[in-house]
Amino acid sequence: MPAHAQTSTAAIVAAGRRLLEERGVDALTMRDVAEVVGVRTPSLYKRVRNRADLFRLILTEVVDEMSAAIDAAANSGDPVADLRALANTFRRFAHRNPVAHTLLFTPREVTGTPVESQRSTATLMRLVTELAGPGDALPAARTMVAWINGFVTMELAGAFRLGGDVEVAWDFGLGRLLAALR
Amino acid sequence: MPAHAQTSTAAIVAAGRRLLEERGVDALTMRDVAEVVGVRTPSLYKRVRNRADLFRLILTEVVDEMSAAIDAAANSGDPVADLRALANTFRRFAHRNPVAHTLLFTPREVTGTPVESQRSTATLMRLVTELAGPGDALPAARTMVAWINGFVTMELAGAFRLGGDVEVAWDFGLGRLLAALR
DNA sequence: TTTCAAGGCTACTGATGTTAGCCTTGAGCA
C-alpha cells in the first residue's frame, strides 16, 4: 500500500448509507459521498465501480444487519413468540432504515440495483415449519413475510391515511395471521 | 388556441407511462418523452411543470384506473367473493403495470413524488366492514391490504426465490387471511 | 387588418456520473 490511503470502501459505504437515509435516494450523489470521506469525486471509483455498485454495497450491508438482528431476536424456542419477535424486529429495523428498507424491496427494473438476501429466510422458514407443519411451510412463510413487509412498506409510504391507531392494526394483523397459520 | 397544438398533456402522460413501463424509472427522460410525442424537450414544460409533475400525472392516472377496475370487479354482493375479486384484480393490475405499481407504494422521500389515492379505499372498507364487523374494520382492512400489497410487491421484486408455486402461496394466503378476518 | 398569446423553437446553464491520464508517495527489493 504505497501512499497513505485517505479513505476506504467501508468509509465510503458508511457515508453513502448515512446520506441515503438523511437526504433520500436522489440526493445521494457521488460528489457528496466524496466530500464526506474527504476525497475528490473521481477517487471514489478506485474503490467502487459506480453509483449502482455503491447502492449494492450499502443494501447488502443493510440486509446482513437486519438478518443478524432477526436471528438474535427470534431464539426463545417458542415458534409463535419467535415469529412475533421476528416481525417486530423487522419492523423496528425498517423504521430505523426507512429508505434502505424501501430500496430492498424495490424491483431491479426500478432501481437498477439487485441485492442478494438468501440468508435471512432460513430463520423464518424454520419457525414457520414448526408452526404450520412442513406441508404448508413455504406458502405460510410467504404469507407471513408478505404481510409483514406489506404493512411496513405502506406504513413508511404514509399509505395508512384513514386515521386510527397503526399500532393496533399491527397487533391485530399479527395476531390474526399467526392464528390463521397454525 | 392560436397555433396548431402538436401534442397534449394526455399524449405526454401516455408516452411517459409507456416509457416508464418499457424501460424503467431512470430511462424515463424528458427528451425521450418529447421525441415520442413529436416535439422538442422544452416544449413539454408548457404542459407539465417538471419531471416530478409528470410522474404525479402518470401515477394518478394509474391509481384511477386501478380503482375503477377494482370497483367493477368487486360487486357480487358476497363480501368474501368480492374481497377475493378485489385482491385478484389488484394483483393482475400490478402485473400489467409493475413499475407504476411499485412507484405507487414507494415513499415520497424515495421518489419525491406524492400520489393521492383516497378513492380506492372506499370499496375495501365497505367489504371488510361486512366481513369483520365495524369494530375491527379498520385494522382488518389494513391487514388485508398489507398482505395483498406485500405479496404483489415481493413477487414483482423477485423476492420469492425459494422455488415452489407462487400461485399456490397466493391462494393459500388469501384463503387463510379471509378466514382469519371473519 | 391588427392584435396577442399559446405553443412551438434554439441556445444556454448547472448538476451529475464517469473516464482519461497524470503525479505523488512510500513499501519492498536490489
Added chain:
DNA sequence: TGCTCAAGGCTAACATCAGTAGCCTTGAAA
C-alpha cells in the same frame, strides 16, 4: 542506500440530464 512501481490521490474533460430565457410563428378574435 537508492530504485522501482503501483496504489491511490488529483485535474480536466465529456456526455447526459432537467430546466430556464427568450424569441418566433401562427391563427383566432377584435
